[in-house]
Amino acid sequence: MKELLGLAMLRGVRRVNERTVLVEFSQPMEITSTVPALVVGGDFTDYVEGLIFYTVPKNFEEGDMLSFYEEILRSTDLKRGIVFITAVPIDKLRHIALDGNLHIFATIGLSPPTCIKTSNLYEPLTISTINIAIAVNYPLTRSAMIDLLRVVAEAKAIATSDSLLRCESRSSGTVTDAIAILKPFNMGNEILFAGMNTTIGNKVAKAVHKMIIAEAVAREINDVLKDVLGHNIEELVELFLKVYRQSPIPGVPENAIREEACKLLKQFFRDPNVWSFLIASRELDLHGSSGTIPGLSEEEFAEDSKKIVADELLGMSLATYLAGSKAVLSMYWVEKLKESRVVEHWKSNMFEDDIISALIASLLTRILDEYM
Structure with a gap:
């Protein structure tokens, strides 16, 4: 994967090895995420310097996920970041730049699906099959970031429902999906809402839906x-x-x-x-x-x-x-x-x-x- 330069928030996107892609930002990014943001050698954090997408086998098991995340962060020299674990081959990482102010990174795998009536209940897994990170250059409040995370979850649920992923009832995604919303840490807090009917939210919802549907219709x-x-x-x-x-x-x-x-x-x-x-x-x-x-x-x-x-x-x-x-x-x-x-x-x-x-x-x- 070629390094992408000259994008307002991004320092670059680099394939580290056959399993790892590193997304580095040009400035610290505030984050709201369903996966933990970590400081190497420290604790949890509210801002990061980058994201990592890391491919593992489908039968991946790890008893101490926090230590595993930290090991991956160290391997890329990233001091503050989050790690998306996926069984999707890393060369299938998708990147969409909607404009200079909004970037979407995603890995999309469509199994195993999850639904309300599932009979397979277990402790939460850590392998994420649909991983979506949204980096925005807008002055969102913390509540607006959560609003946008909700939009991504809703768009994902609509797309997987439209794709008719098979589960005991209507599917809303796969069992280990993960979402992160990021914005520049020192940016203001003027935008209060980012729901699906807002300009930002609707743009993100359409893009997320389109990405997942494209993967669904490409299936055998x-x-x-x-x-x-x-x-x-x-x-x-x-x-x-x-x-x-x-x-x-x-x-x-x-x-x-x-x-x-x-x-x-x-x-x-x-x-x-x-x-x-x-x-x-x-x-x-x-x-x-x-x-x-x-x-x-x-x-x-x-x-x-x-x-x-x-x-x-x-x-x-x-x-x-x-x-x-x-x-x-x-x-x-x-x-x-x-x-x-x-x-x-x-x-x-x-x-x-x-x-x-x-x-x-x-x-x-x-x-x-x-x-x-």
């Missing part, structure tokens, strides 16, 4: 499918084959059927209309999980209440779109096999299980049409 198709539908292409093919084996086509090798199913699914998932059905089902499941479908309680949703027929109608519409009216009859058969537990997607949520049935039925119909 199987990663997106796992988030939106709970199954990737290979898993969907295996579900289809369990149905197909109930009545296989004589004389046709199963490997040929497998290859055709995989080819068709890849074709399906190049169509934004298909994705519209998938996203609609995921959004409906998220609303059902939170009890925000009027007339349907969380308990009724969890029990797949029979008073809801919109899930079947959504699935039938997708099957019809992909393979015509015959696919609706195929879907009826798949649903019967699902109810008898022949295929495992009965474990899926209320709406997505019918979307999976529709995809299987469409594969079955298209393949039978081709071979018979």
Whole structure:
């Protein structure tokens, strides 16, 4: 990474080694952060000279994080600073200079997601997957800095929700995210607010949202499918084959059927209309999980209440779109096999299980049409 010079608040951005990037400021910076700001050999501090982004393995464990942070600070000769720990490769550090007065540094990893209904509760970890540092050259009060930190958290939550990161309920980020807001230490305190509807706050919110969405849409198709539908292409093919084996086509090798199913699914998932059905089902499941479908309680949703027929109608519409009216009859058969537990997607949520049935039925119909 080339050193960036001539930026009002920055002395430079330097890649120290394959794991470490050092962001140095041209003056002491007051900081409000969700990670501790430290003085080497001392205590916590309210101002820093720089930031460090440090990559660790995904299975990273450290018993004494404060000592670990101090060791990293010493290795870069930074006396006062904060350390962002991430499993994201350091060459993926993003830097956006919105103008000479506002800079955003971020590493963006999208797993593991966190949500209110998560069943995996544990002591707070220290590996941050979405790390965001905002350096501003504006005279923010301490409360305005906190206001801007809130804006970053909100924009991050909106972006991860829009990305449909898969969790037991709607995701607001990943399990170890971290945010820091910085401004020159000797600057005044004239700006009282920096919420999302302020000029500064809205500019930051749009930039943060755009950065996270860019990372989300760049994911591999199987990663997106796992988030939106709970199954990737290979898993969907295996579900289809369990149905197909109930009545296989004589004389046709199963490997040929497998290859055709995989080819068709890849074709399906190049169509934004298909994705519209998938996203609609995921959004409906998220609303059902939170009890925000009027007339349907969380308990009724969890029990797949029979008073809801919109899930079947959504699935039938997708099957019809992909393979015509015959696919609706195929879907009826798949649903019967699902109810008898022949295929495992009965474990899926209320709406997505019918979307999976529709995809299987469409594969079955298209393949039978081709071979018979």
